[in-house]
Amino acid sequence: MTSSARPLLNRRLAEFGTTIFAEMSALALQTGSINLGQGFPDTDGPDEVREAAVRALRDGHGNQYPPGPGIPELRGAVAAHQRRRYGLSYDPDREVLVTAGATEAIAASLLALLEPGDEVIAFEPYYDSYAACIAMAGGTRVPVTLRPDDDGFRLNLDELRDAVTDRTRLLLINSPHNPTGTVLTREELTAIAELAVERDLLVVTDEVYEHLVFDDAEHLPLATFPGMRERTVTIGSAGKSFSFTGWKVGWVTGAPDLVAAVRSAKQFLTYVASGPFQYAVAEALRLPDSYFADFRADMLAKRDLLAGGLEQAGFKVFRPAGTYFITTDIRPLGESDGFTFCRALPERCGVVAIPNAVFYDHREQGAPFVRFAFCKRTGVLEEAASRLKTLAA
Numbered sequence: 481m482t483s484s485a486r487p488l489l490n491r492r493l494a495e496f497g498t499t500i501f502a503e504m505s506a507l508a509l510q511t512g513s514i515n516l517g518q519g520f521p522d523t524d525g526p527d528e529v530r531e532a533a534v535r536a537l538r539d540g541h542g543n544q545y546p547p548g549p550g551i552p553e554l555r556g557a558v559a560a561h562q563r564r565r566y567g568l569s570y571d572p573d574r575e576v577l578v579t580a581g582a583t584e585a586i587a588a589s590l591l592a593l594l595e596p597g598d599e600v601i602a603f604e605p606y607y608d609s610y611a612a613c614i615a616m617a618g619g620t621r622v623p624v625t626l627r628p629d630d631d632g633f634r635l636n637l638d639e640l641r642d643a644v645t646d647r648t649r650l651l652l653i654n655s656p657h658n659p660t661g662t663v664l665t666r667e668e669l670t671a672i673a674e675l676a677v678e679r680d681l682l683v684v685t686d687e688v689y690e691h692l693v694f695d696d697a698e699h700l701p702l703a704t705f706p707g708m709r710e711r712t713v714t715i716g717s718a719g720k721s722f723s724f725t726g727w728k729v730g731w732v733t734g735a736p737d738l739v740a741a742v743r744s745a746k747q748f749l750t751y752v753a754s755g756p757f758q759y760a761v762a763e764a765l766r767l768p769d770s771y772f773a774d775f776r777a778d779m780l781a782k783r784d785l786l787a788g789g790l791e792q793a794g795f796k797v798f799r800p801a802g803t804y805f806i807t808t809d810i811r812p813l814g815e816s817d818g819f820t821f822c823r824a825l826p827e828r829c830g831v832v833a834i835p836n837a838v839f840y841d842h843r844e845q846g847a848p849f850v851r852f853a854f855c856k857r858t859g860v861l862e863e864a865a866s867r868l869k870t871l872a873a
């Protein structure tokens with residue numbers, strides 16, 4: 481322990497504390513509760529992908545430092561995936577970068593592209609690492625709040641336009657959106673793209689839930705909109721798309737100057753990561769369309785199962801158009817503070833959830849909202865639903 485009066489943790493990080501995911505997963509373990517807090521699947525992704533990782537390990541592929549930008553096989557597979565699914569063409573050598581999960585992609589993008597004092601606009605509630613990474617880069621976050629109506633949490637385009645100032649450098653977009661499940665529409669994305677072009681803004685778009693869109697929602701990458709390819713860094717994740725969150729394989733696609741900038745920061749963070757897993761993810765990205773269709777159908781059934789259970793338990797449910805999270809409003813249960821509710825929930829019925837307030841700068845705006853993850857086995861969701869129903873009694 482230093483005797484200096486100065487706090488050890490610097491001012492940029494002091495406000496963040498321990499992530500809510502660590503806190504709530506620990507609470508789940510400690511109380512033996514069903515963990516619908518942290519978003520990770522309780523079953524692994526496809527066997528053939530896992531076997532590809534075993535093979536890579538055994539054959540000595542990736543056991544030593546892989547190339548800094550990622551192995552060519554994976555960069556090629558990322559480029560082929562973007563072309564096949566979205567008609568976006570990227571040069572695997574200059575326009576694709578492999579990262580240690582989407583988390584590092586976000587961190588490296590912000591560290592690379594921001595000068596201290598630059599403003600970054602992000603939708604509130606936002607994924608917790610956004611605020612911390614903007615802070616580490618010395619930027620200033622400017623939240624634009626998604627507000628609930630019967631249709632879910634929606635963006636107000638006028639508020640977004642009004643948030644842009646002469647100091648705005650970057651829009652940090654996330655669609656499908658964690659934690660609300662909102663999927664931006666073609667009209668909204670068109671307006672965002674027009675604004676970015678008009679105000680000459682960079683865009684970092686976190687599309688890790690690209691394969692999880694339901695009903696008639698469609699995932700449209702921002703980079704496909706006019707004027708966007710040259711100003712957009714797009715982020716994907718094997719953790720989310722293939723249910724291997726522990727492997728920490730993510731990627732960035734973008735124009736060569738943007739990817740070079742992100743690589744400059746990334747090389748001094750992890751330098752490289754996940755060697756053998758990169759080989760496996762290269763195979764995963766080439767899985768046939770049926771894999772992605774089955775993945776989506778499975779999650780859709782789980783969404784409906786948990787949403788039904790939450791409704792019966794008395795929650796107001798915002799049925800998500802994407803992701804594997806459901807945001808609920810706890811006020812119909814006579815509750816108003818999500819923190820208090822989530823800390824008591826394990827005792828009350830053996831289920832863990834996340835208070836959405838942690839994803840807000842304006843905490844009061846998020847107070848009555850609570851997030852449940854449905855990327856769990858059907859039996860687990862059924863048991864959670866039956867436990868939650870005791871709240872209605």
Ligand code: PMP
Pocket residue numbers: 519580581582583584607654658686688716717718719720725728729730
């Ligand atoms: N972005 C969003 C919106 C997320 O929900 C997550 C977390 N799961 C990440 C990024 C981080 O992804 P990864 O596990 O690939 O680092």
Ligand code: GLN
Pocket residue numbers: 499501502517518519520658
């Ligand atoms: N993205 C996951 C979630 O929102 C958690 C990832 C993490 O724990 N950092 O639940």
